[in-house]
Amino acid sequence: MKTTHWVILIAVLLVWQACQPKGRNSESSNMVKQDSTHAWWKEAVVYEVYPRSFKDSNGDGIGDLKGVEQKLDYLKALGVNVIWLCPIYSSPNVDNGYDISDYYHIMKDFGTMADFDSLLAGVHKRDMKLIMDLVVNHTSDQHRWFKESRKSKNNPYRDFYFWRNPGPNGGPPNNWVSYFGGSAWQFDKTTEQYYLHLFAVEQPDLNWDNPAVRDSVFKMMHYWLDKGIDGFRMDVVSLYSKKKGLPDFPKNFDGNFAHFYANGPHEQEYLKGMYHKVLSHYDVMTVGEASGVHLDEAHLYVAPERHELDMIFQFELMGIDHKPGPDYSLPKKWTLPEFKKVFIRWDSALTARGEGWNSVFLGNHDNPRVVSRFGNDKEYRVPSAKLFATLLMTMRGTPYIYEGDELGMTNAPFKTIHDFRDVATINRYNEIKAKGGDLEAFLANQREFGRDNSRTPMQWNDQGNAGFSTGKPWIMVNPNYKTINAAAEEADSESVLNYYKRIIHFRHEHPTMVYGDFKVIDRSNPDVFAYIRGEGNDRYLVLLNMSNNPVDFALPESVSRKSWNLMIDNYEDGQSQSGSSIKMKPWESMVYGEK
Ligand code: NOJ
Ligand code: CA
Numbered sequence: 001m002k003t004t005h006w007v008i009l010i011a012v013l014l015v016w017q018a019c020q021p022k023g024r025n026s027e028s029s030n031m032v033k034q035d036s037t038h039a040w041w042k043e044a045v046v047y048e049v050y051p052r053s054f055k056d057s058n059g060d061g062i063g064d065l066k067g068v069e070q071k072l073d074y075l076k077a078l079g080v081n082v083i084w085l086c087p088i089y090s091s092p093n094v095d096n097g098y099d100i101s102d103y104y105h106i107m108k109d110f111g112t113m114a115d116f117d118s119l120l121a122g123v124h125k126r127d128m129k130l131i132m133d134l135v136v137n138h139t140s141d142q143h144r145w146f147k148e149s150r151k152s153k154n155n156p157y158r159d160f161y162f163w164r165n166p167g168p169n170g171g172p173p174n175n176w177v178s179y180f181g182g183s184a185w186q187f188d189k190t191t192e193q194y195y196l197h198l199f200a201v202e203q204p205d206l207n208w209d210n211p212a213v214r215d216s217v218f219k220m221m222h223y224w225l226d227k228g229i230d231g232f233r234m235d236v237v238s239l240y241s242k243k244k245g246l247p248d249f250p251k252n253f254d255g256n257f258a259h260f261y262a263n264g265p266h267e268q269e270y271l272k273g274m275y276h277k278v279l280s281h282y283d284v285m286t287v288g289e290a291s292g293v294h295l296d297e298a299h300l301y302v303a304p305e306r307h308e309l310d311m312i313f314q315f316e317l318m319g320i321d322h323k324p325g326p327d328y329s330l331p332k333k334w335t336l337p338e339f340k341k342v343f344i345r346w347d348s349a350l351t352a353r354g355e356g357w358n359s360v361f362l363g364n365h366d367n368p369r370v371v372s373r374f375g376n377d378k379e380y381r382v383p384s385a386k387l388f389a390t391l392l393m394t395m396r397g398t399p400y401i402y403e404g405d406e407l408g409m410t411n412a413p414f415k416t417i418h419d420f421r422d423v424a425t426i427n428r429y430n431e432i433k434a435k436g437g438d439l440e441a442f443l444a445n446q447r448e449f450g451r452d453n454s455r456t457p458m459q460w461n462d463q464g465n466a467g468f469s470t471g472k473p474w475i476m477v478n479p480n481y482k483t484i485n486a487a488a489e490e491a492d493s494e495s496v497l498n499y500y501k502r503i504i505h506f507r508h509e510h511p512t513m514v515y516g517d518f519k520v521i522d523r524s525n526p527d528v529f530a531y532i533r534g535e536g537n538d539r540y541l542v543l544l545n546m547s548n549n550p551v552d553f554a555l556p557e558s559v560s561r562k563s564w565n566l567m568i569d570n571y572e573d574g575q576s577q578s579g580s581s582i583k584m585k586p587w588e589s590m591v592y593g594e595k
Contacts, residue, residue: 041231041285041310042357043514044081044129045393045504046400050365051088051110052096053457054403056469063457063468065106065115069122074486076126078406078497079504082285083123084233086365087133088116092142094202095423096455098133098235099140103220120228129230131285136217137236138203145216146204153191159210162196162246175248177257181327181428196246198239198261200423208240208270221278230284237288237301237309238262240270255324258315262292268300271308280307287311287359287398295349302356311359311398317342318367321374327437328428328445336526336546339374343395347518351396358397362388363405368453370402372411376548376587381408383587386499386570387544390589393507394533394542396518401500404458407489408496411453412478417443421475422451461487494572506568506591512538521559527551528584532559540567541592545584554581564592 055067065088075083087097090105097107106113123130139146148157164173164185172185173194178201185194186201196205206213221232241264249260279286288301290312301309320338322329343360350356363370371377375384385408392399414420417429417439425446432442446452452475459481460467466481478484489495507513516534527547533540541564545551554560560580568591584590 037304038515039310039357041082042398043508043511044285044398045079045507046082046084046131046398047075047078047080048084048086048364048400048402050086050096050403050455052086052474053455053468055458055460056471056473059469059471060109061469061471061473062109064109065111065119069115069119072119072122072126072128076128077501079501079508080128080401082129082131082230084131084287084400085133087135087235089135092140092202094140094200096421098135099138099142099200099203100135101140101142102144104223117227124228129285131231131233131287132224132229133235134221134232135235136206137239138197138199138205141202141204145206149204150188150190150195153193159207160213161204162207162242163191163193164196164246165193174246176246176261179258180424181431196242198236200427205239205242207242209242209266214270214273218274218277221274225278225282225284231310232284232286234286234288234309236291237271237312238267238290238293239264241265241267256292258292259294260292262290263297263300268306268308271301272306275307285310287313289313291315295345298346298350299353299355302350304354304356311357313359313361313364313400314346316346317362322449327432328442329449330445331448336529337524339546340520340523340529343518344520344523347396352518358395359400360392360395360397361400361402362392363402363454364400365402365454366451368449369409369411370405371408372453374546377410380548380587381410382494382496383570383585383589384546385496386503387546387587387589389496389500389503390542390568390570390591391529391544393503394513394531394540394591396514396516396533399507402454404454406497406500407459407484407486409456409459409484410478410480411448412456412476414443414447414450414452414476419476420446420450420452421455425450425452459485461485499570503568510540512540516540521556522553525553528553537594539594541590541594543582543584543588543590543592545586545588548586550586551584552581553584563595565595567591567593 049068051068052063054063055071056063057066057070087100088106088110089100090102091097091100091107106116120130145157145160148155149161167173172183176184178184179198180200184196184198186197187194197203198205208214239261243264286309288309290301293312293314298312298314301312320334321332323332346358351358370388371381371385375388420426429442432439456475456478457466457468457473462482462485465473466477466485486497489497512534518531518533520531522530527545528551529544529546531542533542541559543553566574570589571585574590
């Protein structure tokens with residue numbers, strides 16, 4: 001063939017290749033364009049504060065804003081950049097502040113607006129940022145809008161919520177169920193109609209199809225942004241737009257109702273409106289809680305050119321160990337290759353493709369403690385808690401630490417229903433009780449999966465109530481505070497806390513941990529999660545032995561020919577690589593740099 005023919009052939013092949021569809025579900029992480037746009041929120045380490053349980057400054061047993069302010073130096077020393085503050089607005093506290101009765105005021109338990117302003121100034125003074133929880137899928141039934149709405153069918157606020165006539169047999173208008181158990185509809189005698197609540201009865205859903213609702217929400221967002229906050233974590237953002245006509249669940253419905261409720265027909269339109277009317281005017285970060293959003297829908301929320309959100313929280317990992325049961329979720333066995341797959345899939349679908357930026361979290365106030373759930377909170381509590389810190393800080397995507405995980409805090413030893421405070425647990429308990437169901441089985445389940453596990457007070461020291469409060473805490477303190485607490489850990493160079501500081505610092509010092517390629521090696525290995533970050537001459541090898549056994553990890557040929565230098569190890573006496581395998585202790589995590 002002549003040279004010109006070759007040139008034409010190659011050109012045709014290149015054009016053909018560029019035109020091939022890039023399947024969204026493909027799992028190769030380094031195929032299409034890399035996200036090269038840098039942003040402060042991509043480089044940040046975020047720390048979630050659940051204020052009720054963080055620090056009580058006035059001895060009423062409830063954490064508060066002054067308490068958070070007192071601990072800002074602790075957070076600064078940890079190395080975090082952004083604080084996500086769970087809701088602190090006025091609320092009757094049916095769902096610990098996720099039921100808001102006034103978006104413009106501070107919950108009495110938490111203090112005053114002056115306390116908030118002082119906290120925000122304290123955060124900024126320390127060169128950190130603060131994001132607030134935005135809870136606007138629903139309000140409290142004590143919100144003025146709802147109080148008006150329920151008064152009469154022609155009240156100006158009637159359409160702020162979903163009101164419907166009873167179904168044909170006088171029951172609820174459709175078969176939707178609440179996240180917290182029971183029907184998602186509540187009958188209201190005043191007007192003889194039902195209102196919709198996807199969460200507790202006291203959390204009526206706002207009707208986002210009503211432009212007046214959207215405008216009211218946007219106005220309120222401006223109020224907080226104008227105060228100088230740095231962004232929002234958006235509660236159940238994926239549920240704003242409801243399916244047209246609120247249809248029944250289909251027959252033979254698989255039970256995953258979150259997905260049925262999510263991604264309504266106007267969802268993206270509403271989020272774009274929010275972006276253009278509000279968010280685009282500020283340099284802030286947004287992360288949406290994307291309940292029921294699948295991998296192939298995620299880009300709709302976060303692809304940069306769409307101008308909606310910066311990040312979402314996806315729940316595939318949080319769902320890996322349980323499945324829907326008749327009354328509540330039941331445990332499900334999971335394997336490490338499945339666990340890895342979640343990270344590979346989401347990194348690939350979003351970041352590697354440039355269609356968004358991942359957020360990485362292993363627990364929050366709605367989930368059990370990571371070390372009890374995915375680690376070993378008994379003999380390997382310390383190394384497994386440190387291993388999860390390594391995972392968080394070496395993953396591509398913005399890491400979110402949940403308060404107390406940096407101490408290796410564990411699930412709590414709840415005994416009876418009286419130990420629990422969570423409306424979700426209590427409602428379901430009452431439901432099962434009314435049906436004459438197996439309450440012991442339910443309690444056993446909640447001891448493992450209940451949300452209260454992560455809501456016990458922060459363990460600051462070994463004094464009364466773990467130094468959280470001088471009064472009686474609103475929920476039990478985990479008795480292991482005598483040994484697991486911040487003061488003891490600050491004094492111990494090998495503690496979980498000091499390891500967190502080291503690995504956070506390491507992330508900050510190595511931008512490759514933020515932006516570099518992510519490539520899993522030996523995917524099917526049942527014990528070790530191993531991956532390479534970066535490319536070319538700037539590569540890191542991360543090894544996580546997620547098992548109770550020592551492992552001799554054989555380096556695949558592609559990496560064994562290199563010589564690796566151990567940079568961080570969660571045991572003090574880790575070994576540099578020699579030969580083509582690496583000996584790892586139970587729950588050992590190692591980060592190597594290329595020599
Ligand atoms: C998600 C929040 O994280 C959770 O705590 C709350 O109960 C529900 N949304 C309802 O607001
Ligand atoms: Ca208090």
